Amino acid sequence: MFLSRAVFVALWILLGLLLVSVFFPFLALPGRSAVNYRWSRALLFLCGVKVTVRGEPRLRGPALWVSNHVSWLDIFVLNSVRPASFIAKSEIRYWPVLGWLVAGSGTVFIERGHRHAVRRVGHEMKARFAQGEVVGLFPEGTTSPGLDVAPFHSSLFDAAIRAHVDIQPVALLFFHRGRRSDYIAFVGKQNLLQNLWRLLGATGVAVELEFLPAMASAQCEEQGxxxxxxxxxxLIRQAVARRHGVRPS
Known part of the structure; x- marks a missing residue:
């Protein structure tokens, strides 16, 4: 099972690199989105990841999706519902192969620690909203085991508020063999290849996306x-704890 999965995933990733490098420059946004959507769904299938969607995702018009962050898979899981432009730390750009893929598909990278980084990314987000896109943000700033939610950084929420777009929280819940698990969480000292190796050798991996009620732009502007x-x-921490059987403090 592992060998056949690894071969198909490798071939699919190579196809993805071909698409983003050769065809994406000539495709309009709807075409890129369609390819991104189908490619992400196929990748998850080849990796043996079952995805279940709960709630009502915002499927049309601009919006900001904010989510907890568990794995490099999160981008493709969300893209399998609606292709998004993601905000990611600049280190991801230099990941082997997958870094090229996410860069080519329109990810906006933020140089953490640079004085004007938030302002630059805010302008990029505004441009994506103006095109009617959904932007994906992981406000924890890093991955976690997925059984709780770390505090959020609020700075990039401002771009959505200024653009007058709704903000929809999304809870990502990872399962392994029917139980909530951090088995394939991308945390600790493991590198991307080690995490992918673990995923391809696993069975019974599933991810649930719970799309929580969107926060209206007028409400967001009023609250700050x-x-x-x-x-x-x-909201996200409640959803994560509810399925984990633990009530957050």
């Missing part, structure tokens, strides 16, 4: 970014 980020964090 700190309160909006805190409310989104509260």
């Amino acid at each position: 970014r700190s309160k909006v980020a805190a409310h989104a964090h509260h």
